[in-house]
Amino acid sequence: MENRQILIDSLPEGKLAESNYKLVSSQVPAIKEGEVLCQTIAITIGAGTRAGLQGSASYAGAPKTGIVMNGTGVARIVDSQCDELSVDDLVVCQSGWQDFSVHKHTQVQKVSDDIDPGHHLGALGTNGLTAYFGLMKIGEPTAGDTVLVSAAAGSVGHMVGQMAKVYGCRTVGVSSSPEKCALLTTRLGYDESVSYLSPDFRAELKNACPDGIDIYFDNTGGDILGAALFRMNEQSRIACCGVVSQYDTSTPAGGPKGIPGLLINKRIRMQGFLVFDYLSEYEAARQQIKAWIDSGELNPLNDDFEGLEKAPAAFVDLLRGGNVGTRIVRVSN
Amino acid sequence: MENRQILIDSLPEGKLAESNYKLVSSQVPAIKEGEVLCQTIAITIGAGTRAGLQGSASYAGAPKTGIVMNGTGVARIVDSQCDELSVDDLVVCQSGWQDFSVHKHTQVQKVSDDIDPGHHLGALGTNGLTAYFGLMKIGEPTAGDTVLVSAAAGSVGHMVGQMAKVYGCRTVGVSSSPEKCALLTTRLGYDESVSYLSPDFRAELKNACPDGIDIYFDNTGGDILGAALFRMNEQSRIACCGVVSQYDTSTPAGGPKGIPGLLINKRIRMQGFLVFDYLSEYEAARQQIKAWIDSGELNPLNDDFEGLEKAPAAFVDLLRGGNVGTRIVRVSN
Numbered sequence: 001m002e003n004r005q006i007l008i009d010s011l012p013e014g015k016l017a018e019s020n021y022k023l024v025s026s027q028v029p030a031i032k033e034g035e036v037l038c039q040t041i042a043i044t045i046g047a048g049t050r051a052g053l054q055g056s057a058s059y060a061g062a063p064k065t066g067i068v069m070n071g072t073g074v075a076r077i078v079d080s081q082c083d084e085l086s087v088d089d090l091v092v093c094q095s096g097w098q099d100f101s102v103h104k105h106t107q108v109q110k111v112s113d114d115i116d117p118g119h120h121l122g123a124l125g126t127n128g129l130t131a132y133f134g135l136m137k138i139g140e141p142t143a144g145d146t147v148l149v150s151a152a153a154g155s156v157g158h159m160v161g162q163m164a165k166v167y168g169c170r171t172v173g174v175s176s177s178p179e180k181c182a183l184l185t186t187r188l189g190y191d192e193s194v195s196y197l198s199p200d201f202r203a204e205l206k207n208a209c210p211d212g213i214d215i216y217f218d219n220t221g222g223d224i225l226g227a228a229l230f231r232m233n234e235q236s237r238i239a240c241c242g243v244v245s246q247y248d249t250s251t252p253a254g255g256p257k258g259i260p261g262l263l264i265n266k267r268i269r270m271q272g273f274l275v276f277d278y279l280s281e282y283e284a285a286r287q288q289i290k291a292w293i294d295s296g297e298l299n300p301l302n303d304d305f306e307g308l309e310k311a312p313a314a315f316v317d318l319l320r321g322g323n324v325g326t327r328i329v330r331v332s333n
Numbered sequence: 334m335e336n337r338q339i340l341i342d343s344l345p346e347g348k349l350a351e352s353n354y355k356l357v358s359s360q361v362p363a364i365k366e367g368e369v370l371c372q373t374i375a376i377t378i379g380a381g382t383r384a385g386l387q388g389s390a391s392y393a394g395a396p397k398t399g400i401v402m403n404g405t406g407v408a409r410i411v412d413s414q415c416d417e418l419s420v421d422d423l424v425v426c427q428s429g430w431q432d433f434s435v436h437k438h439t440q441v442q443k444v445s446d447d448i449d450p451g452h453h454l455g456a457l458g459t460n461g462l463t464a465y466f467g468l469m470k471i472g473e474p475t476a477g478d479t480v481l482v483s484a485a486a487g488s489v490g491h492m493v494g495q496m497a498k499v500y501g502c503r504t505v506g507v508s509s510s511p512e513k514c515a516l517l518t519t520r521l522g523y524d525e526s527v528s529y530l531s532p533d534f535r536a537e538l539k540n541a542c543p544d545g546i547d548i549y550f551d552n553t554g555g556d557i558l559g560a561a562l563f564r565m566n567e568q569s570r571i572a573c574c575g576v577v578s579q580y581d582t583s584t585p586a587g588g589p590k591g592i593p594g595l596l597i598n599k600r601i602r603m604q605g606f607l608v609f610d611y612l613s614e615y616e617a618a619r620q621q622i623k624a625w626i627d628s629g630e631l632n633p634l635n636d637d638f639e640g641l642e643k644a645p646a647a648f649v650d651l652l653r654g655g656n657v658g659t660r661i662v663r664v665s666n
Contacts, residue, residue, distance in 0.1 A: 254589070263573045264605035267605050270604070
């Protein structure tokens with residue numbers, strides 16, 4: 001049996017390309033006492049990973065080449081040398097972009113085997129938890145709030161809008177193409193959508209938010225953040241979740257005008273967060289999210305590519321804004 | 334008796350100049366039922382007033398010419414047609430830059446007559462309250478925190494550092510000239526000072542904050558904010574109080590790089606505030622500030638110009654960073 005692996009072959013200069021990656025094959029590794037061998041079923045690809053390929057400041061640390069591309073996967077245990085986990089158990093692990101990975105048993109998390117394994121990478125994984133904690137902890141939604149979400153069809157954004165609806169908010173999503181904007185209102189439950197590609201984006205954003213914005217869930221930074229700042233209400237909140245507008249470049253732009261002036265005039269709270277800060281509350285959040293899925297209030301979408309070799313293409317497409325929902329690469333059954 | 338008044342003669346293009354103002358003389362106004370006539374003793378000049386002379390976004394509204402320059406003063410009542418206030422009472426009012434002003438009795442605030450009237454415009458006025466609420470409500474200081482303050486010798490900044498010391502914080506002040514930086518540590522109780530005019534400002538800021546920054550009380554925005562952002566600790570707070578770096582210009586600069594990226598990586602909370610939001614807590618805050626003055630923990634400085642006609646010069650000098658403490662123009666005794 002071979003272990004297909006996708007390596008970072010070179011660091012992108014400018015936009016990420018499939019050619020920054022290389023597919024190689026190696027032997028399936030052996031495991032030692034306390035370890036498990038995991039066969040990857042699916043991996044998820046998030047825009048945030050792009051920051052790890054930049055030399056600039058990022059929580060992901062300095063970039064390297066010649067290593068397996070990092071990524072979170074759902075996997076089945078095919079060999080175990082520990083008492084805690086058995087062959088056939090389903091787990092979430094830092095599989096990377098490869099067929100097989102070895103982990104200490106403490107480094108994988110056993111998950112339930114009764115739903116689409118992809119949901120463990122989406123709604124019940126980092127994406128869903130990010131949507132949940134960003135909205136709840138920073139946004140603090142109350143009924144009647146206008147909630148703006150950028151990258152609103154994305155892996156996190158497509159759940160933020162639905163969660164905000166549960167709290168009685170009015171939701172406005174920002175996305176790219178007219179097709180994706182249409183999906184926001186027809187499939188993803190947003191009350192309104194606006195395309196940032198429109199030449200009249202700022203006017204359309206204003207029209208879509210006649211009472212201003214109380215919560216802006218920012219997945220993009222850049223010009224959309226700049227435009228949103230001018231529509232924020234007094235005492236409003238900006239949950240800084242991602243900077244996808246700045247990931248796929250080696251020369252990040254300056255910050256938006258009006259900072260800090262507008263923050264003062266409108267008494268805006270702008271706060272960054274990482275989902276990992278809420279680790280102790282993951283389990284309660286997962287139960288809530290699962291309950292919303294069961295009740296039909298939350299319809300998480302997975303956006304599949306088939307085959308490990310498609311992972312680079314899936315990533316490049318994601319950075320171009322090609323995805324709706326959580327991007328999943330199916331690796332095996 | 335004449336009423337000397339200083340009018341806004343023209344709006345500044347670029348930097349404010351004394352020639353933007355004009356001194357005129359008019360009759361002392363008569364008062365009606367329910368009104369008081371106030372003779373200005375002193376006015377305070379704050380950098381924030383500069384925003385009201387710009388066409389850009391400001392909480393002060395659109396600028397006008399031909400009107401008396403606005404400003405807060407401490408004044409003595411010289412005529413009263415109400416039961417609530419008597420001749421010789423000391424009040425704080427929106428006197429503007431003039432000898433005499435008329436107010437409804439509900440629009441002035443009677444203050445105690447047992448200390449330097451200037452303190453009602455400084456430590457016990459908007460400056461002191463701004464320092465207090467920004468530090469307490471946004472900064473949330475705890476012992477051991479490193480607190481950075483920009484415009485640290487200024488009307489607000491010179492009190493923030495002293496208040497933070499009360500809570501056991503380590504304080505670092507940013508100012509302009511070596512002389513002002515020396516004052517920060519010798520007279521204003523700061524542990525360290527850094528000059529933003531130094532060519533090695535960023536390195537010196539890093540050296541002055543070896544454990545990073547937990548609270549940044551930002552009076553300036555601009556490049557100092559940009560530099561501070563890179564030294565902020567995880568879960569740190571930026572209290573956005575003023576944008577003095579951007580007031581004295583008609584072309585405000587873009588925002589600092591690293592927003593929102595750094596806010597996310599470090600989970601920074603950046604929050605604007607206006608002192609008026611805490612109106613219901615003013616009285617308690619004043620009691621606390623008064624207690625600190627009495628105990629010697631807080632030494633508020635007033636920085637005097639003598640004579641109403643000096644107000645434009647005092648303002649221009651303030652915007653150049655000439656003041657230490659609260660700038661006061663003494664108008665009468």
